[in-house]
Amino acid sequence: MTKMKRNAISPTRAENYAEWYQQVIDAADLAENSPVRGCMVIKPWGYALWENMQRELDDMFKATGHRNAYFPLLIPMSLLEKEAEHVDGFAKECAVVTHHRLIHSADGTLIPDPSAELEESLVIRPTSETIVGVMFAKWIQSYRDLPLLINQWANVFRWEMRTRLFLRTSEFLWQEGHTAHETESEAREEATRMLDIYTRFVEDCLAIPVIQGAKSDSERFPGAIDTYTIEAMMGDCKALQAGTSHFLGQNFAKAAGIEFQGREPGSRQFAWTTSWGASTRLIGALIMVHGDDDGLVLPPNIAPAQVVILPIHRSEDINVKTEVDGYVDLVASQLRAMHFGGRRVRVEIDRRESRGGQKQWEWIKKGVPVRIEIGLRDRERGSVTLSRRDRDASEKISVLLADIPETVTSLFDEIQRGCLERARQFRSEHTRVISDKGAFEDFFRPQAEQQTDVRSGFALAAWCGDKTCESWVKETLNVTIRCLPFDPPHDDIGVGCVVCGKPGSTVALFARNY
């Protein structure tokens, strides 16, 4: 293996993490920027990841009684205004529709038709609580109509000035769950249940370990009482919010008039609502958590292709080719008859001609967990040659045809577990429990980041709950409170706020973030 090949991605993560991220996306052909400012094009390999995420999550949502529906893309401003905190949270980044027709101007260019200006402007949904609320108010008349458990798969739009593929784009794809309940405790249970579903999905399927917790007031969803989050550590030690679930109390119910006949005759109550979402950002997390200097690394549970078969034709003899191709089909059909994680094994065959392992390197960069090379010699031996994405490309295993199902299944298991283990190990190496302000500052000081072995990371420290201390951390160190973990460490974290020293503090997870 030449040095050049060892680093299929240039620059490496250590050299320039942000640029490495962009190069992995290019090399794996996941997405690219479009001529539309802030909007990306998700290419087939990237979209296939999203399709797999959708399928897994959708099954989990349906298994817990949720049903899909679809609400309008555009939201009238009068609706948006109803929840004051909510509108203030989104007004700055709304795409506004003001006209419903185009005409050619005098110089021939296309302009919005001044005679087709809307009486009331519409915004492209940044999220759908307001429009869903109006419909829920019509649908919910009695406690018998509750709980109402709805999910929507949709595009949303939040105007962003600085964008990055998957991580921050003006338009993104997501799902947004919206539920209404009879009591506060049922709504809180739902918000927690959905956070648990996200946790299970992200850890089991994406192999990304997360920390569950509640957001501080300043990081709450606009209009929510509580926002719960799962936070993951990326390969540069920054945090990424991988999913959020909001307990909205009766705020949106009151704004939209979701009122119902309670169990007591004649009683009227407002519903308790929740909302929860996960988006195409998760693709960014997948890249940054598992990717290496050769490109994308995909856990088998989410890989669009879990195995790629690469026929190797060293002879021009048409009979030999036919023989190898027939053997390739046999192996493929054996693999496709297998199941992994309750689904059919996903197999690609790359029959293109290629020289010097070019084909192999394309699939390495795309992150396919297992590659199978098949040449005439394999055919003669009745075997195949396997390579793993999570090992050096030169490491090859020869497996007899009959042993493929068992070997491949256990390889998938091992790779899936390995991805999660490595990510856990990495996170643990870059997480500190800190009780001293000086140590806290040292951990996050920009200068410390110059040394590649000290890249700060997650700090668990006590916080008094005061906004002043939170702001000080943000302004001084560019660090935010990612969450107040539900399950804080047992270590002695000190009883005084890491900033002001005030006692009676709670544990917070501090980090830089995406």
Add this chain to the structure above:
Amino acid sequence: MTKMKRNAISPTRAENYAEWYQQVIDAADLAENSPVRGCMVIKPWGYALWENMQRELDDMFKATGHRNAYFPLLIPMSLLEKEAEHVDGFAKECAVVTHHRLIHSADGTLIPDPSAELEESLVIRPTSETIVGVMFAKWIQSYRDLPLLINQWANVFRWEMRTRLFLRTSEFLWQEGHTAHETESEAREEATRMLDIYTRFVEDCLAIPVIQGAKSDSERFPGAIDTYTIEAMMGDCKALQAGTSHFLGQNFAKAAGIEFQGREPGSRQFAWTTSWGASTRLIGALIMVHGDDDGLVLPPNIAPAQVVILPIHRSEDINVKTEVDGYVDLVASQLRAMHFGGRRVRVEIDRRESRGGQKQWEWIKKGVPVRIEIGLRDRERGSVTLSRRDRDASEKISVLLADIPETVTSLFDEIQRGCLERARQFRSEHTRVISDKGAFEDFFRPQAEQQTDVRSGFALAAWCGDKTCESWVKETLNVTIRCLPFDPPHDDIGVGCVVCGKPGSTVALFARNY
């Protein structure tokens, strides 16, 4: 069965077809209008139909080598302008984004921020040929990159003044395929292949018979060379376009610069492109083709639930209830282990208490193909009681537990075939081959429609190809040319245009339409 129950939907189709349509949607809880002008909310039962359509079509697209991708929602005006015929086709119905921020005005109301006006306005995609074209131009460098076969599942927006749920809404959901090819013949083949896929899907899955043909010039997609269509007859004898496939020639390739290195060294060529789409309109077709005066009727292949199990508790005895419930679970698990059309059988259990068959009627209105009632007597006999949506509700069949798989499978088969057969029969009864102008006018005269047994329908007649004759038909009779059928009838259709009598004409399908 009382008279009242025989007509669960009021008015009946004969009384007021348009209002019947709306009432079926309400009764089946498929969708409703939203506070956003022209935009509907698709409710869970309606959305489940769309999910099943998506799954079937998506499998067919993937089996023919297409991959999904995602392109931006917003299109800059400069892009839209590139294909002149295209922009003229859509300019009148574009939702235009002009601002990227909201602020509170002096009186507190929310307004588009004048300081956040966009330099270039953006339109919400009415369709994506222009933005897809720009990306294709980047991706296609050589004939080796062809064919490029992409599909997108997305929402699109076309401002409509008069809207009707599913049939004509400003926002709708659809898929749009976009492909690029090396040669004209390959592109034409693709356009035909996709029309065939739509045909297979609509006939086999939705049980709606269609007529394939080419659109006349005036009905072509703006910017296309040829538009192929499948046309279906609704229950009021009007036509509905159920899917279209466009051969775009090199028009969009030239506009977007999709140019590639050909097989001859040094040669540069423009690609040949196609696009094709089907939308949530198909749900409207499903309602109108199969629905009856009791509500929706769903072919098993598309039904969100193919069987609903209705436990009937006539006793308050908790032991009896437990016994019946256990038996219900047994039957459900037996059904869920079955396959139909290559997929698991979809089963709902409705455990709500209900009186006087209310529960049964809800599922009748929702169109579920087979209902299974289970009471204590069924449990004792080891049998279940089946009813079919396509028979009178009072007709019941008793089936032994062991016979359920065979009986239910053949019932599904029979119901699916029956739906298609009835629709074929209906269409055939309302289709005329007409060679005489007078007869043609009589067939379509509004006064003729007053008689319920003469509702006009499809007329197959010769047409000279002249726009004047086409316009005359449209203006005089409110009838359009739906298509020039690929497979015209063998009947003697006359050689002269049904309007002007000019010889050398082709056969056209004339009808009123949605």
